[in-house]
Amino acid sequence: MSQEPSRWYRGRLVGGPFRTFDPGECTALERELGLPLPPAYRSFLAAAGGERLDYSVRLPACEPEPIQSFDNLYQLGRDDAGEYGWGTLLGEYRRSRDGWLAENVPLTGLLPIARNGGSDVLYLDLNPPTHGQLHAFVHAIDWPGYLGDHVFTKVADDFDAYLDNLFIDPDTAEDVWADVAGSDPSDPWRRTVEEWLDKELPAWRAEAWATPLI
Structure with missing residues (x-):
C-alpha cells in the first residue's frame, strides 16, 4: 500500500492511502457483477483509487439540499484483514443486495462506489442501456429545511463527467x-x-x- 497522502487525477485531489491496482481483483469484481466496469471508472481505479474525494456535487433533485458530497470512496480488492469487508467494492455490492434499500430502490446492475457520513450512496450504473452513468440515493431528514423525502437521482453521464462537475464547498x-x-x-x-x-x-x-x- 502506498503511503502517498494524495494524488491528482483529472485535476481533482484524491486522498490516500492507495492500494496497488490489481487487475485480478477487477476481473473478480466483474465476474461477480456479471457486467464490465466502464472504462472511465476502471482508469480511475488504476491511476488513483484512494479513499477520499473531498468535493461536492450539485443535485437539483435534492432541493432544499442540492449540494451533496460522496467523499468516502470504496476500494477495489480486499480490506486489511484480507476480506471483502466494509468499504470494499465487492463487499459493499454484496451488502447492497439485502435490506430496506434493495426493497425500495431498483438496484439491479448498480455498483455502490462511494458514500458520505449520512450513509447516502453513489452508484455506478453497469446496465447496458445506461452503462457508465452515476446515480445517488440521498436519505430524507425529518427536520425543517432539510430533504423531506428520500431521493434517487441521476448524477452524471459517466465517471469523468462526475469528476468534472465536482467543486469544493x-x-x-x-x-x-x-x-x-x-x-x-x-x-x-x-x-x-x-x-x-x-x-x-x-x-x-x-x-x-x-x-x-x-
Missing part, C-alpha cells in the same frame, strides 16, 4: 484548512491543501477563516 474548504493552518508553511500536506484551494477557490485567501496565514 466553502464549508469543506474551511474545515480542511483548519486542520493544517497551524502547521509549518513547509509542511508537505499543508502545501498540498494550499495548492488544492488555490486551484479550486482562487479567492479563498480573502476569507476570514483563511487568515492569518502562518
Whole structure:
C-alpha cells in the first residue's frame, strides 16, 4: 500500500492511502457483477483509487439540499484483514443486495462506489442501456429545511463527467484548512491543501477563516 497522502487525477485531489491496482481483483469484481466496469471508472481505479474525494456535487433533485458530497470512496480488492469487508467494492455490492434499500430502490446492475457520513450512496450504473452513468440515493431528514423525502437521482453521464462537475464547498474548504493552518508553511500536506484551494477557490485567501496565514 502506498503511503502517498494524495494524488491528482483529472485535476481533482484524491486522498490516500492507495492500494496497488490489481487487475485480478477487477476481473473478480466483474465476474461477480456479471457486467464490465466502464472504462472511465476502471482508469480511475488504476491511476488513483484512494479513499477520499473531498468535493461536492450539485443535485437539483435534492432541493432544499442540492449540494451533496460522496467523499468516502470504496476500494477495489480486499480490506486489511484480507476480506471483502466494509468499504470494499465487492463487499459493499454484496451488502447492497439485502435490506430496506434493495426493497425500495431498483438496484439491479448498480455498483455502490462511494458514500458520505449520512450513509447516502453513489452508484455506478453497469446496465447496458445506461452503462457508465452515476446515480445517488440521498436519505430524507425529518427536520425543517432539510430533504423531506428520500431521493434517487441521476448524477452524471459517466465517471469523468462526475469528476468534472465536482467543486469544493466553502464549508469543506474551511474545515480542511483548519486542520493544517497551524502547521509549518513547509509542511508537505499543508502545501498540498494550499495548492488544492488555490486551484479550486482562487479567492479563498480573502476569507476570514483563511487568515492569518502562518
